[in-house]
Amino acid sequence: MTKTIGKLGGQLGLLIMLLSGCSATTTIDEYRPTDQPIVLSGDEKVVILGRRDAGHYETDREFIECVSDEVTSGGIKVLPEQQFIDAIYPWFEPRTAPKGLPRLKRLIQQNNVKAKIDSLSIRYLVWLDGSTETTGKGGSMSCAIGPGGGGCFGFAQWDKLSVYEATVWDLDELVEKGKLRVDSEGTSYLIGVVAPIPLLTPVKNDACGSLGNQLKLFFSIK
Amino acid sequence: MKKIGGLILIVLLAGCSSSASVKITSSFPSVLSEPKPIDASILIEDSFATYVGTPNKNTTIDIGASQVNLLNSAFSGLFDNVDFVTSLDQVTAETDLIITPSVIEVQLSTPSDNYLNVFEVWIKYNLDIQAKDGALITNWFMPAYGKTPDSFMADKEKAIELATIIALRDAGAKLMLDFYRIPAINDWLSRQNINQESQSL
Numbered sequence: 577m578t579k580t581i582g583k584l585g586g587q588l589g590l591l592i593m594l595l596s597g598c599s600a601t602t603t604i605d606e607y608r609p610t611d612q613p614i615v616l617s618g619d620e621k622v623v624i625l626g627r628r629d630a631g632h633y634e635t636d637r638e639f640i641e642c643v644s645d646e647v648t649s650g651g652i653k654v655l656p657e658q659q660f661i662d663a664i665y666p667w668f669e670p671r672t673a674p675k676g677l678p679r680l681k682r683l684i685q686q687n688n689v690k691a692k693i694d695s696l697s698i699r700y701l702v703w704l705d706g707s708t709e710t711t712g713k714g715g716s717m718s719c720a721i722g723p724g725g726g727g728c729f730g731f732a733q734w735d736k737l738s739v740y741e742a743t744v745w746d747l748d749e750l751v752e753k754g755k756l757r758v759d760s761e762g763t764s765y766l767i768g769v770v771a772p773i774p775l776l777t778p779v780k781n782d783a784c785g786s787l788g789n790q791l792k793l794f795f796s797i798k
Numbered sequence: 799m800k801k802i803g804g805l806i807l808i809v810l811l812a813g814c815s816s817s818a819s820v821k822i823t824s825s826f827p828s829v830l831s832e833p834k835p836i837d838a839s840i841l842i843e844d845s846f847a848t849y850v851g852t853p854n855k856n857t858t859i860d861i862g863a864s865q866v867n868l869l870n871s872a873f874s875g876l877f878d879n880v881d882f883v884t885s886l887d888q889v890t891a892e893t894d895l896i897i898t899p900s901v902i903e904v905q906l907s908t909p910s911d912n913y914l915n916v917f918e919v920w921i922k923y924n925l926d927i928q929a930k931d932g933a934l935i936t937n938w939f940m941p942a943y944g945k946t947p948d949s950f951m952a953d954k955e956k957a958i959e960l961a962t963i964i965a966l967r968d969a970g971a972k973l974m975l976d977f978y979r980i981p982a983i984n985d986w987l988s989r990q991n992i993n994q995e996s997q998s999l
Binding site: 687 | 826827828829830831832872914947948964967968970971972974975
């Protein structure tokens, strides 16, 4: 009896150790000139856009949708990214999107652009810029299949790092309302004991959840 | 049994084929712009309306109809009155500018070419811009570029289609942003005494 409990305890300990290795470490830095939330009134909406002007990476749409869903869950009205980009075409394409406030100010001076933004009731624009990358890999795994069956043996691990920055622009006052940066990192494992067992660390999901939750705190609804 | 095995092998090998034939059918949004008081005729030659790019021997990209659709929207954002014509005989006397677009080349870069996890497409356009008397104002080279976010698990044809759509959208953006910045067009405009305030982002 004692021997069985000891064996079970050992297995449980191993499982806990493995699962604890699958949690991401996430850090959030926030800058805003005031600790008061931005008050959204009536039909005012927020649009969350990904930066896509860098050559070697682009902020993926899946991440933008994930953050948008998080922010929407707080009761904040978020206009879908593609709907905004199409409505204001061609001024938010990778080639033409304003990279800074001076360019935004010049764009808003065009009466039809200002009118379109007003008609869509968009008050705040959130730029998301960043990516998730694999920073290191280790181990090896080999799989074989034969007439009598198949299986995988070995161990592989990889580290992922998500770095995203959010910048909030006020489209009415044409000022920057704040910045957020999230860094999330973690290691995933693949253990091959006949069947490959993945122990994945949801680095990007953690970054999305943390950034979305923090963005929700930026805004309050009147 | 052997026949079934052979069939499975053929199906698997066909899946590994590297040829791709893409036809772009998507529509493009209207442009948000303040057009200038200019009457323009856009001469769409048959070779442009039915253009099929062959960036390599295994790939064809049919962009003819979609690029006409895109230019229809983009030129309407640049000029107050736009006529799309198929021959010079159809150009009216009121026309200020006659523009003939053509495709010089379509280029494609796949992950096996660029060692990046993306598909890239370049479309190189030439706009032959003439005054109403037929005098050449300029030949404007207009490159457009599009790439996929990444190619992880992406079907090759779908990836090329996505990169091409992004390149076509980029062509529209480039046209809107840079047309009135072409020095020869700027000179022509100043001679016509046409307001040059807009389109100066």
